[in-house]
Amino acid sequence: MIHFSRSLTRLLGELKKLPGVGDKTALRLAFHLLKSPDNLSALAESLLEVKAGVRFCSICFSITEADPCHLCSTERDSTTICVVEEPQDILAMERSRAFNGRYHVLHGALSPLNGITPSDLKIAELMQRLEKGSIREVLLATNFTVEGEATALYLTRLIKPLSIRVTRLAHGIPLGSDLEFVDAATVQRAVEGRSEL
Numbered sequence: 720m721i722h723f724s725r726s727l728t729r730l731l732g733e734l735k736k737l738p739g740v741g742d743k744t745a746l747r748l749a750f751h752l753l754k755s756p757d758n759l760s761a762l763a764e765s766l767l768e769v770k771a772g773v774r775f776c777s778i779c780f781s782i783t784e785a786d787p788c789h790l791c792s793t794e795r796d797s798t799t800i801c802v803v804e805e806p807q808d809i810l811a812m813e814r815s816r817a818f819n820g821r822y823h824v825l826h827g828a829l830s831p832l833n834g835i836t837p838s839d840l841k842i843a844e845l846m847q848r849l850e851k852g853s854i855r856e857v858l859l860a861t862n863f864t865v866e867g868e869a870t871a872l873y874l875t876r877l878i879k880p881l882s883i884r885v886t887r888l889a890h891g892i893p894l895g896s897d898l899e900f901v902d903a904a905t906v907q908r909a910v911e912g913r914s915e916l
């Protein structure tokens with residue numbers, strides 16, 4: 720059994736909190752960084768810079784340096800909101816060039832098994848935006864996973880009584896897939912072929 724210094728143990732612990740990083744990868748990353756002190760300093764500085772300069776947009780909850788973010792403050796169709804799970808899903812939608820409305824980031828999807836309930840997501844904030852009355856359509860672009868579908872269903876039930884059109888990306892996006900990894904042409908077809916729920 721190898722004993723690591725307190726600082727290295729802490730670094731390994733922090734690395735393992737990242738998605739997809741287990742014991743082996745954490746060790747590999749840590750030793751790689753230790754071999755090049757310049758890289759280590761640059762990484763530490765960029766993490767602090769991000770922490771100081773990047774925040775969530777107070778309207779759509781995407782990641783931004785200016786609040787509100789450019790997607791909330793530039794001229795776009797303000798009658799349509801596209802609901803996504805994570806900020807990176809916005810990139811997938813924007814790459815498709817098929818959507819010109821506003822966005823709302825939930826920061827996850829409903830997952831009772833993992834203890835993720837509506838109050839863990841930005842759902843109350845979404846409802847507040849909808850209650851202002853100028854939104855005519857909500858496009859649900861949550862992932863095509865069990866959790867994403869359950870979230871879309873839950874939101875449909877909440878939003879429909881407000882007499883707002885609720886649509887879902889057309890299937891054609893492979894089941895089980897995260898939006899961020901779907902190619903632009905497929906997302907474009909899915910937006911254009913979106914169906915009412």
Ligand SMILES: [Zn+2]
Binds near residue numbers: 778
């Ligand atoms: Zn925004």
